[in-house]
Amino acid sequence: MNEIINLGYFLNSIKTTLPFEDTEDFKKKIDESKEFRIKVQKLVYLSKFFGWDNSYHFNFHENGPYSCQLSEDYRSIDSFNDKKHDYNFDNDKFKEFTMNQDTGYFESTSSILYYLSKMNLTHINKNEIISVVTSLKPHLSKDTILKSYENILKFDLVNYTPQNSTFDDLNTYEKIVKDKSKGLMSIFERYDVCSNRLFLLGSLDYFTFVLKHENVDAETRSELLKKLYDYAEEVEKEYFLIHPSNEELINIDLSNLEHHFDLLQDYISKELRIIPKLDENTDLSIFFEG
Numbered sequence: 001m002n003e004i005i006n007l008g009y010f011l012n013s014i015k016t017t018l019p020f021e022d023t024e025d026f027k028k029k030i031d032e033s034k035e036f037r038i039k040v041q042k043l044v045y046l047s048k049f050f051g052w053d054n055s056y057h058f059n060f061h062e063n064g065p066y067s068c069q070l071s072e073d074y075r076s077i078d079s080f081n082d083k084k085h086d087y088n089f090d091n092d093k094f095k096e097f098t099m100n101q102d103t104g105y106f107e108s109t110s111s112i113l114y115y116l117s118k119m120n121l122t123h124i125n126k127n128e129i130i131s132v133v134t135s136l137k138p139h140l141s142k143d144t145i146l147k148s149y150e151n152i153l154k155f156d157l158v159n160y161t162p163q164n165s166t167f168d169d170l171n172t173y174e175k176i177v178k179d180k181s182k183g184l185m186s187i188f189e190r191y192d193v194c195s196n197r198l199f200l201l202g203s204l205d206y207f208t209f210v211l212k213h214e215n216v217d218a219e220t221r222s223e224l225l226k227k228l229y230d231y232a233e234e235v236e237k238e239y240f241l242i243h244p245s246n247e248e249l250i251n252i253d254l255s256n257l258e259h260h261f262d263l264l265q266d267y268i269s270k271e272l273r274i275i276p277k278l279d280e281n282t283d284l285s286i287f288f289e290g
Helices: 002-013 023-032 034-050 068-074 091-098 103-118 126-136 142-154 170-188 195-213 218-242 255-271 284-288
Strands: 059-061 064-066
Touching (some): 002 068, 023 034, 059 170, 103 142, 126 142, 170 195, 195 218
């Protein structure tokens, strides 16, 4: 509840940046404008680098860092006021960083910072960043990416890494795991059909069936969710490392991922006995129920 209070305060403090007029206008734009929702997502993510240590967990989606928790919360806001709870934020510096910038800039900047934090990079090369983000975000111009890079250095954001989220509520944890899988699948669905694409999509879609059929105790469920999340993290990091073009995906060596997925299936099928392991003898009917 306190996070929603702080979210309302934060959004109200940047209403001219988004922009929106009042609660009714905010709700209307959230419902009708994908660009507005992207802006909200990216600005809340970027706020972490300016002092608001919010608890929203972000996964990488087609348009950059995205939080399914945040999506639920900004749809739940009924009013904007000056209430806040245990909230620290450098509003002046943030306004300077975001002033007169567009959605592409916010997407580019947040994607660079997400990439740096996931790859544990504290020193960045301009040409490398431009190359990587141009591949990850072909719809963004090199000028936008360069401006993002320069401002990240100017505001000294490279050496800050947002705290890792903890998942005390297993239902929330499951939503985050599903969202991470969904976000990665939406990325790989853009590629032409090839064996690597089929493997990546199939292994991520596997999460849906596992979570649909699991019936384990809370401790085991927490362990299961972590194993699924860790596999998705490995897929994401592999994507960041190779950021392949359409033509290159078919030639990428995914043997390490295939081994990890094989171990994951052994755990799920042999140890937990949730669903059978996928091989040439598997009865596939379970994957087409309901």
